[in-house]
Amino acid sequence: xFIKQITFLLYYMASxxxxxxxxxxGHVDHGKSTTVGRLLFDAxxxxxxxxxxxxxxxAEAGKAGFEFAYVMDNLKxxxxxxxxxxxxxxxxxxxxxxxxxxxxxxxxxxxKNMITGVSQADAAVLCVAATDGVNEQTKEHTxxxxxxxxxxxxxxxxxxxxxxxxxxxxxxxxADMEKLVKPLGFxxxxxxxxxxxxxxxxxxxxENLSWFTGGTLLDHLNxxxxxxxxxxxxxxxxxxxxxxxxxVGLVPVGRVETGILKSNTKIVAxxxxxxxxxAGECKDVEMxxxxxxxxxxxxxxxxxxxxFDKGDLAKGDVVGTPDSPPTLASEFTAQLFxxxxxxxxxxxxxxxxxxxxxxxxxxxxxxxxxxxxxxxDNPDFIKNGDAAIVKFQPLKPVVIEPKDSIPHxxxxxxxxxxxxxxxGQCMEVxxxxxxx
Numbered sequence: 001x002f003i004k005q006i007t008f009l010l011y012y013m014a015s016x017x018x019x020x021x022x023x024x025x026g027h028v029d030h031g032k033s034t035t036v037g038r039l040l041f042d043a044x045x046x047x048x049x050x051x052x053x054x055x056x057x058x059a060e061a062g063k064a065g066f067e068f069a070y071v072m073d074n075l076k077x078x079x080x081x082x083x084x085x086x087x088x089x090x091x092x093x094x095x096x097x098x099x100x101x102x103x104x105x106x107x108x109x110x111x112k113n114m115i116t117g118v119s120q121a122d123a124a125v126l127c128v129a130a131t132d133g134v135n136e137q138t139k140e141h142t143x144x145x146x147x148x149x150x151x152x153x154x155x156x157x158x159x160x161x162x163x164x165x166x167x168x169x170x171x172x173x174x175a176d177m178e179k180l181v182k183p184l185g186f187x188x189x190x191x192x193x194x195x196x197x198x199x200x201x202x203x204x205x206x207e208n209l210s211w212f213t214g215g216t217l218l219d220h221l222n223x224x225x226x227x228x229x230x231x232x233x234x235x236x237x238x239x240x241x242x243x244x245x246x247x248v249g250l251v252p253v254g255r256v257e258t259g260i261l262k263s264n265t266k267i268v269a270x271x272x273x274x275x276x277x278x279a280g281e282c283k284d285v286e287m288x289x290x291x292x293x294x295x296x297x298x299x300x301x302x303x304x305x306x307x308f309d310k311g312d313l314a315k316g317d318v319v320g321t322p323d324s325p326p327t328l329a330s331e332f333t334a335q336l337f338x339x340x341x342x343x344x345x346x347x348x349x350x351x352x353x354x355x356x357x358x359x360x361x362x363x364x365x366x367x368x369x370x371x372x373x374x375x376x377d378n379p380d381f382i383k384n385g386d387a388a389i390v391k392f393q394p395l396k397p398v399v400i401e402p403k404d405s406i407p408h409x410x411x412x413x414x415x416x417x418x419x420x421x422x423x424g425q426c427m428e429v430x431x432x433x434x435x436x
Contacts, residue, residue: 023102023121027137030129031158035196042203096222123152130163147423151187161195165208229297234324235259238356253302257408262294270326271397279436280307316358318399326399330432336424344381351416366391
């Protein structure tokens with residue numbers, strides 16, 4: 001199968017269980033990778049021989065205690081530095097669900113990869129160290145998770161062993177987190193104490209946390225609810241990466257957000273290299289090394305693209321069908337919420353937008369009105385805490401959809417100087433002509 005030649009692994013397998021994508025997020029060094037490694041080991045996904053080898057490698061690298069993190073952190077630089085840099089995906093199956101676990105980086109330098117991770121996920125586990133509490137990346141990751149449509153959150157308060165498993169410390173961190181998440185309007189938020197390195201309350205209940213009457217992390221993962229899949233909407237598949245395989249052809253990979261992608265069907269990619277769209281065909285669809293007849297929303301897949309030349313397709317392009325192609329925007333109007341800008345935002349401001357898998361600069365052409373906390377038409381500027389209706393002009397071709405038609409591709413985050421400064425949703429789009 002062609003996907004076997006790709007180093008980016010796709011972790012789906014044939015199963016009757018519902019599939020669920022869960023991203024692990026949080027501030028750097030709060031134990032995300034160790035939590036995932038412990039979860040996979042205690043649940044039997046990683047065997048003892050593999051873990052023993054990882055423990056030896058960690059000790060040799062002077063990183064004793066990082067063996068569980070090594071399950072997910074595969075890059076040489078990640079292991080040397082002891083930080084996650086790129087996204088890692090692992091399959092994991094519980095009694096209820098078939099999961100793809102996505103381990104996202106916590107370091108601020110790699111926030112672009114973290115954004116890609118939350119854009120691929122259905123729910124999130126936010127790791128917060130009991131030793132350190134709520135930090136800047138804790139806040140930013142929480143905002144970004146909500147911005148990109150995550151509605152179910154587990155807050156795993158980790159490293160409880162380093163605070164003598166004190167219930168009082170758990171309650172302190174929980175109270176700080178509640179102040180952060182309550183205004184954001186998550187559908188569900190669950191708080192649990194864990195200690196990932198020794199394995200307390202990850203898969204197995206622990207006497208050290210006997211005061212906690214709730215379940216383990218695994219129990220809480222099984223309590224996530226699968227949302228109805230938007231198969232009736234037009235096909236939208238933002239491309240995450242493209243591989244050119246000798247003797248096979250172009251194989252784009254990505255997650256189906258809406259609609260259905262079928263084998264042997266006509267497709268279009270927008271904006272593509274020419275900036276106005278390119279037509280071709282999807283020959284085969286694969287998921288976890290197996291050909292499947294079609295892919296539905298939530299599937300991270302690879303597909304063989306015919307009719308496209310090398311360089312035609314790239315990360316940020318969106319695949320659709322000829323009868324309902326993705327919307328290429330010449331300008332768009334959005335509701336914007338300013339989170340963390342160092343000064344004020346005015347007309348002409350041109351920050352980088354993260355829209356699905358695309359990253360593109362957009363210029364503010366008009367601040368139509370401020371809607372909160374006070375209302376004002378045509379204000380000169382907006383600042384932290386303001387919500388406003390704003391008109392933007394993309395400086396490079398990009399696909400974005402109105403929230404009332406395809407909300408999955410309407411969300412965006414704005415980053416500037418290494419920080420997420422604002423987030424919003426597209427309301428209206430002025431379409432640019434497509435030429436296939």
